Amino acid sequence: MIKVKNLYHSYKKDDIYQVKDVNFEVEEGEIFGFLGPSGAGKTTVQNILTGLLEIHKGQAEVAGYDMKNISKDMFNKIGMSFEQSNVYSKLTALENLKFYAKLFDVETRDPKDLLKLVGLEDKANMRAGEFSKGMKHRLTFVRSMINNPIMWFLDEPTTGLDPSIAADIKNIIREKNKQGVTIFLTSHNMFIADELCHRVAFIVDGEIKLIDSPRNLKLQYGDKMIEVDYIKDGENINDSFSTILNEDKKKLKEIIDNYEIQTMHSKEASLEEIFIKVTGRGLV
Amino acid sequence: MFKKIWTIFLRDLKVNIKDFLSLYILLIPFLFAIGINLFTPSINDTTVNLAFIKEENNQLVTYMEQFAKVEEFDNLETLKERVERRDSMIGIVPEEGQYYIMIEGNESDMDIEYSKMLLGLYETGLNIEDSKTEIIEFGRTIPPIKKTLVNTSVLFISILAGMLISLNIVEEKVDNTISAINLTPTSHNSFLLGKSIIGIIFAIFGGLALVYITGFGAVDIGKILIIISVSTIISILVGFIQGLINDDIMTAAASIKLLFLPLIAAVLAVEILSEKWQRFLYWNPFYWAYKGNDLVLNKSGSWGQVLIYAGIVLFLSGIVYVFLAPKIRKGLE
Ligand SMILES: Nc1ncnc2c1ncn2[C@@H]1O[C@H](COP(=O)(O)OP(=O)(O)OP(=O)(O)O)[C@@H](O)[C@H]1O
Numbered sequence: 197m198i199k200v201k202n203l204y205h206s207y208k209k210d211d212i213y214q215v216k217d218v219n220f221e222v223e224e225g226e227i228f229g230f231l232g233p234s235g236a237g238k239t240t241v242q243n244i245l246t247g248l249l250e251i252h253k254g255q256a257e258v259a260g261y262d263m264k265n266i267s268k269d270m271f272n273k274i275g276m277s278f279e280q281s282n283v284y285s286k287l288t289a290l291e292n293l294k295f296y297a298k299l300f301d302v303e304t305r306d307p308k309d310l311l312k313l314v315g316l317e318d319k320a321n322m323r324a325g326e327f328s329k330g331m332k333h334r335l336t337f338v339r340s341m342i343n344n345p346i347m348w349f350l351d352e353p354t355t356g357l358d359p360s361i362a363a364d365i366k367n368i369i370r371e372k373n374k375q376g377v378t379i380f381l382t383s384h385n386m387f388i389a390d391e392l393c394h395r396v397a398f399i400v401d402g403e404i405k406l407i408d409s410p411r412n413l414k415l416q417y418g419d420k421m422i423e424v425d426y427i428k429d430g431e432n433i434n435d436s437f438s439t440i441l442n443e444d445k446k447k448l449k450e451i452i453d454n455y456e457i458q459t460m461h462s463k464e465a466s467l468e469e470i471f472i473k474v475t476g477r478g479l480v
Numbered sequence: 481m482f483k484k485i486w487t488i489f490l491r492d493l494k495v496n497i498k499d500f501l502s503l504y505i506l507l508i509p510f511l512f513a514i515g516i517n518l519f520t521p522s523i524n525d526t527t528v529n530l531a532f533i534k535e536e537n538n539q540l541v542t543y544m545e546q547f548a549k550v551e552e553f554d555n556l557e558t559l560k561e562r563v564e565r566r567d568s569m570i571g572i573v574p575e576e577g578q579y580y581i582m583i584e585g586n587e588s589d590m591d592i593e594y595s596k597m598l599l600g601l602y603e604t605g606l607n608i609e610d611s612k613t614e615i616i617e618f619g620r621t622i623p624p625i626k627k628t629l630v631n632t633s634v635l636f637i638s639i640l641a642g643m644l645i646s647l648n649i650v651e652e653k654v655d656n657t658i659s660a661i662n663l664t665p666t667s668h669n670s671f672l673l674g675k676s677i678i679g680i681i682f683a684i685f686g687g688l689a690l691v692y693i694t695g696f697g698a699v700d701i702g703k704i705l706i707i708i709s710v711s712t713i714i715s716i717l718v719g720f721i722q723g724l725i726n727d728d729i730m731t732a733a734a735s736i737k738l739l740f741l742p743l744i745a746a747v748l749a750v751e752i753l754s755e756k757w758q759r760f761l762y763w764n765p766f767y768w769a770y771k772g773n774d775l776v777l778n779k780s781g782s783w784g785q786v787l788i789y790a791g792i793v794l795f796l797s798g799i800v801y802v803f804l805a806p807k808i809r810k811g812l813e
């Protein structure tokens with residue numbers, strides 16, 4: 197569904213690339229997570245794949261369309277939920293969706309059904325300008341599915357939403373995927389990636405560090421973390437260490453030697469910890 | 481494609497009639513028309529302007545004051561200068577015991593005939609009292625100031641059309657919705673056309689409403705439409721550019737207001753400057769549009785003349801288009 201080869205991108209069109217030599221493929225029916233800290237280049241890659249940014253160097257193919265030579269028809273097949281909500285503040289929620297629906301050449305979904313899906317049915321006739329941030333985000337989210345896309349791009353779909361709405365959104369994503377929709381999901385939230393994605397790519401400073409399934413990653417790195425509670429200068433400290441990284445081993449030894457250990461046990465690494473371990477970088 | 485263009489236009493219309501600022505712009509042609517009607521009847525500009533040399537023949541001047549507006553000048557030189565100005569001013573100059581009429585060339589035939597006749601009446605010694613006939617209306621039924629105001633307002637409305645477009649573009653920018661449109665199978669051209677319609681319709685309907693309400697309804701509407709359409713092109717282009725480069729409505733509107741300068745320059749030039757200065761305004765599309773409108777409002781322009789003026793405006797707009805179009809395209813990405 198997506199094929200990306202040697203993709204580079206520089207906003208200033210110089211030698212400093214914000215996206216460097218990115219290669220990956222997304223299979224049909226897959227939920228592919230694109231994970232990385234802020235400024236890693238996730239949105240940039242997504243914008244290239246949706247044609248919002250011109251492709252300068254490298255190749256990309258989405259839903260069978262070559263991104264170097266985009267056919268307008270591609271937009272009937274893809275949908276994208278923006279990281280930052282962008283709806284007309286002077287139109288109501290319903291008017292926003294009705295207007296957007298008319299810009300497609302394919303059959304579109306009933307705007308009222310969509311509003312219901314994200315709990316906005318009571319706010320259908322309220323101007324989007326009067327919406328809260330989360331409400332706008334939900335409107336932007338459902339708008340992206342109005343043309344029944346077979347390839348669905350989601351940029352931080354649950355960021356900033358309260359947990360119950362985030363859970364609803366996750367269910368919608370799972371449901372759509374069950375119906376065969378391929379999903380490219382961008383996030384710096386490892387929990388949603390862990391829950392939803394079949395495979396994830398770790399991206400840092402514009403480079404992909406690793407691509408694998410969350411399960412494989414856990415098998416590979418699981419059971420190899422040690423969580424320690426200890427007392428340092430009268431303060432309780434909780435920390436976890438890898439048992440394979442030399443640096444971590446040294447630190448752990450130092451703690452055991454110098455401080456009073458409260459508890460210590462091995463545990464399965466979370467995706468977040470694996471990310472830190474693999475990339476040497478935190479996620480925020 | 482037409483469905484999408486229409487959808488984009490209807491959205492703009494819906495937003496514009498609900499928004500105070502744009503609604504105000506939409507109503508301006510009517511406000512102007514009413515204002516012009518209220519203002520112009522009080523201006524007594526229906527008679528001919530005559531220029532005399534001071535103290536040369538006081539009897540003649542007193543006689544003429546009964547029928548025309550009279551101005552006196554110190555000598556032939558200053559009189560000549562005055563006649564050469566662009567407005568309608570006819571000199572009555574003595575030469576070897578007779579009088580001849582000095583004109584610049586742009587005075588209407590009506591005015592010239594009227595002056596000749598007044599001179600003839602004077603020479604035959606006729607007075608208003610002993611004339612059995614009444615001199616009712618030799619002047620024009622439409623005061624020239626009214627025509628000037630209507631003409632200027634029509635062009636002013638075309639600039640407002642650009643402002644309306646820029647408001648709608650700024651709205652898209654502030655809400656960041658252009659990227660959402662870019663993710664639909666709507667081409668840039670459809671988007672631009674859809675966004676232009678409100679301006680085109682406003683310029684045309686606003687212009688026509690103004691022309692009708694101010695009593696120029698008998699002019700050739702086809703001709704006036706041609707001039708309005710071509711003179712709106714530049715305003716639309718500038719509207720798009722200003723909408724795309726500004727993040728708030730007020731700065732965009734302020735930049736568009738700069739278009740009033742060439743418009744005012746064109747009006748002043750045509751109405752006041754003498755022939756030899758005219759060529760300094762040939763670059764100005766409003767100059768040609770104003771002259772074109774003037775012919776149409778006078779009912780004196782043939783299709784050929786109107787099309788030549790429209791063609792010049794179109795050509796000048798084309799040059800502006802070549803410069804601005806790539807920037808507009810870029811701004812949409
Ligand atoms: N319009 C732009 N012009 C110039 N540089 C940009 C632009 N947009 C993004 N960048 C730069 O490109 C890099 C990648 O940004 P991008 O938005 O893709 O990050 P991200 O991974 O989506 O981050 P976040 O998690 O915060 O959304 C950053 O260094 C950013 O400063």
Ligand SMILES: [Mg+2]
Binds near residue numbers: 279351
């Ligand atoms: Mg981002």
